[in-house]
Amino acid sequence: MPPSRPLSLVTGASAGIGAAFARELAAQGHDLVLTARRVERLEALAQELRDQHQTTVTVLPADLAGPAAVPRLCEALDARGLRVDWLINNAGYGVPGTFDAAPWPVHEAFFRVLMIAPAELAWRLLPGMRERGYGRIVNVASLAGHAPGSAGHTLYAASKAYLIKFSQSLALENRQHGIHVCALCPGFTWSEFHDVTGTRQLMNKLPTFMWQSAEAVVREGYEATERGDVVHVTGRVNRFIKAMMKLLPDKFTLWLSAKESKRYRDLGALD
Incomplete structure (x- = not known):
């Protein structure tokens, strides 16, 4: 049985899907721990949620690109006696341009935020979830x-494919312990993501029907997680695209990816 007031840890909670998850979980009666780099935004969101939902919100700023960030975050949770029931591994960003255009430390930081931190947080928080017989x-x-990899944002699709496979294995290992694991797979989502990467002007060329709001993505994700879905692609358009990608030959999908990349990716040295 879930606790009367589950405690949810949301990474990358200062904007976009992370902030939308915080709002949805607070509305569902959760207490929250919010983490990201931008302290002022976290504090503003925390106060908003306290005022609107009378929920307890703890702000623990962290830069997950640092090798000691996750251990320190978990130590801070332990010091406050906070036991996490829901872990939302949301923190992420993109590195635009070709792979060789960025120095290695930029890619290393990307790996830590998008791949290492989610795995380490799950590894550190799973024992408590198992002990209590409940977790998400x-x-x-x-x-x-x-989808096939594309030129530009070289590591992004690879990191997301990793999260999908990681989620599938983790779900199989922990289902019998009352723990649901879901890889949430949105498509194009209205957020700051493309502003930060400098690709907003390119992305605005895409038709509006391909976009979802962060709130719509999160509502689907919350319901899918509670149902026990292991992988959930949000939106009918995105589910259609996924189905077509599975049916079409790899050679054709790679050609299509190469063609479309020129429209909405910063290809840097390839231009």
Whole structure:
């Protein structure tokens, strides 16, 4: 049985899907721990949720690119006696341009935030979930994890495919312990993501029917996780795209990816 007021840890909670998850979980009666780098935004969101939902919100700023960030975050949870029931591994970003255009430390930081931190947080928090017989882990992946890799944002699709496979294995290992694990796979989502990567002008060329709001993505993700869905692609358009990708030959989908990448990716040295 779930606790009367589950405690949810949301990474990357200062904006976009992370902030939308915080709002949804607070509305569902959860207490929250919010983490991200931007302290002022976290504090503003925390106060909003306290005022609207009378929920307890703890702000623990962290930069997950640092190798000691996750251990320190978990130590801070332990010091406050906070036991996490829902883990939302949402923190992420993109590195635009070709693979060789960025220095290695940039890629290393990307790996830590999008791949190492989600796995380490799950590893550190799973024992408590198992002991209590209840837990939920949402790994925010992407439709990109189901599609062929594209030129530009070289590591992004690869990291999301990793989260999908990781979620599947983790779900199989922990289902009998009352723990649901879901890889949430949105497509194009209205958020700051493309502003941060400098690709907003390119992304605005895409038709509006391909976009979802962060709130719509989170509502689907919450319901899918509670149902026990292991992988959930949000939106009918995105589910259609995923189905077509599975049916079409790899050679054709790679050609299509190469063609479309020129429209909405910063290809840097390839231009």
